[in-house]
Each structure stands twice: as structure tokens, then as C-alpha cells.
Amino acid sequence: MSELNQEQIIVKMGQGGLIPVFNHTDYDIARQVLDACYQGGIRVFEFTNRGDNALEVFGKLVAHAEQYPDLLLGIGTIFSAEDAQKFHQVGAQFIVSPAMIPDLAEFCKGQNILWIPGCGTVSEIYQATQLGAKVIKAFPGNVLGPGFVKSVKAVFPNVPIMPTGGVAPTKENLKTWFDAGVTCVGMGSKLITKSILQERDFDGLRHLVANALATIEEVKPN
Template sequence: MSVTDVLQGHRVVPVVVLNDPASADDLGAALVAGGLPIAEATFRTPEAAQVLRRLAQRADLVVGAGTVISARQVDLAHEAGARFIVSPGLSAEVVRRCQALDLPVIPGVSTATEIIAALDLGLNTVKFFPAEACGGLPTVKALSAAFPQVRFVPTGGITAQNAPAYLAHPAVAAVGGSWMVAPDLLAAGKWDEVTARCAGLQGAAS
């Protein structure tokens, strides 16, 4: 399965940091209701694997694991039901473990050297991270000119305001962002607002 297969045409990936696994069902329902049935559950909290497992139980939601930095975390995510892996950097160990499990992986890169290393590992889709801190769309344009075979998933500083410009570039496969699943919304259980923000992305998200 390829990254394109996993994204299923959804060009905005909600990046989720959820501390309470009991809220995962409500979050999943809100994403689906908003027409954005995809999520990257980040491995930034002790509860991350539980959250991922709860989300992955939904047949109508494609869930991946983010902030994965070791082969052990790949195994934990895979066992919990992750359909794809996202890493903030490029780890050959992580990539090779994902490949052994036939699990699509999107490693983070910010330089031409890292892109070449990703190509050497047989990858052609990478996460551009942290996007805004590393020059934003102008850097994506420069890198894509040098590497026309590569597709980018910019993440880091992506907002509702700048996402459309990124998505308009042909080298951008998708963007990752958290504004529709902001931690304050999740902590307060404002699921209707999550749904509304997802619904507002329909022009860009598919």
C-alpha cells in the first residue's frame, strides 16, 4: 500500500494530541461528521497507543501514528492498528521497519541531503517539517524543482490561512495541521467545533 492509497484523496491530515483515550470515540465521530475521516495520532503522550487503538477501531476512519522515532514505536503503532507512520525526521531504522511491515511511512525532511537519503531508501513522499520555520512554501518550491519526483506533506505552522497556498502547489500531496483539532478544543470536548472546522476544509481536503 502506498501513501497515496492511505490518504485516499484527503489532502489535509489532522494532527492529533489527545490525552484522554476515553475521548477518542467522540473525536473520531467529529472527524467523520466533518467529512475528514483521517487522523495522525501523535506519540507524544503516554496514552498515545491507547488513543490510536480506540480511533483505529472505527472502520470509517483512517488512522496513522505520528512523532514515531524508533522501530519499537513502529511495532507499538502497528499493533494498535496504525495504517501509516509519520516521523519528524528521517530514521533509516524506522523506514526499514515500516517497509518490513508493509506500512506506509512519511519521514520528515527539511534539506536536500535528507531528501536524497529518503530516495535511497526507496521513498518518494516525505514530510516537510517544520514547514514554516524552514522557509515555508518558497522552500517547497525550491526543493521540488531539484526533486520533481518527490511529493511533500508540509507540517509545522500550517494554518487554515496558509494551507490553501501549499495545497495549490503540484508537489504538495497533503498538509498536516492541528487547527481543526486544537488541544483546547479537545480538552473542552468541543466536538461540534471540530466537526465545523473539518467541514470548512472540504474544498482543500479532497
């Protein structure tokens, strides 16, 4: 896997523009999802800390991803410094949280790890940047919407924003988000759908990912 500093990770997130957000308790399925996403062009991937065996599955994914020298693997749904430390020790290269948590900010700053907190107000974004956040997760994106991002960018023009939730791999949806000023988008079940997982249609996932990345390249403002 790729070893980059915080600024380089942010650049890489913006280059692709799409970060799959995924969790599965079955390592074999998780591995095939990761492979399909990589083959489709993904270079930054967020696994989420859901389920009792998330740490075990993530550790195996990190080992598996050693064959992909340009891939970045991060962990999401982190609420405590203790969990952040556990996942960082097994190879998480960035930490994503659904909330703005000062203890987590302090840990990540001390370890020089990219921390991406979930924020839903201008006050939270301000506090997060004061605590060292270099990227903000607009969450829940389906509630906040592109209008929130556009308004936030007016007062924080240099803060990269990544919405998660409410992002779909359609040209119309992606254009609305990127026109609003996002740096990249996180996409979960709208990308890695239940039917793909049930049918184990990993080739279909690869095509969907490749098409979404091509669409993002098309709709990104120059």
C-alpha cells in the same frame, strides 16, 4: 477501517488534502475528535505518540474506527522501529516520524508499511527516498515555509510532500501551500484548537474540518 496498499494510501491522502494531527491522553476526547473529523469529511487521520498512554489510546481508536470502513489511521512522532512495531501491531496503517531515521525506514520497508519521514533539507529528502520513503513530511513547516516546498518540487517533482506545522485552515494559507506543490497538509492545533477541546465543541470542529476541506478543494491547482 480501510485496508489499502502504500500507493492507494498516498492517493487517498491527496484526494482529501488534509490530515489532522492529534494526540490526547483522554480516550473519550480523542474518540470525539476522531468522530467529528470523520463527520466533517476526513478520511486519513494521524494520531501522535505523545504521552505515556498513547499506545493504549490509539489501540482503542483503532477498535472504535472499525465502524468507518473508509478511514485510514496512522501514528506519528515515531522515532524507533520498536515503537513502529508496537503501533503497527495494534493497527497503525502508516508511520510518520519527525526525522529521517534509517532503522525506522528499514523496519517499514520490511513490513511494507508507508513511512513518512520528516525532512528539512534536500539531502535528507534524497536519503529518505533512497531508503524507500514514498511521501516526505516537510517539517517543521512553519520554519521551512512554502518556498522550501516549491524549491524541492523543482528537483523532486514526483515526490509527494506533506508539510506539518505552520498550516492554518484559512484560504490564504492553504492556497500558498498548495500553489507551492504540496500533495496534502498536516494540521494540528490550528485545526483542533485548545478552545475546541476545552469547550468540547466537537460540532464546531466538524464544521471547521468541512470548511477546510472545501477550501482545499477550491485552492488545489487543477
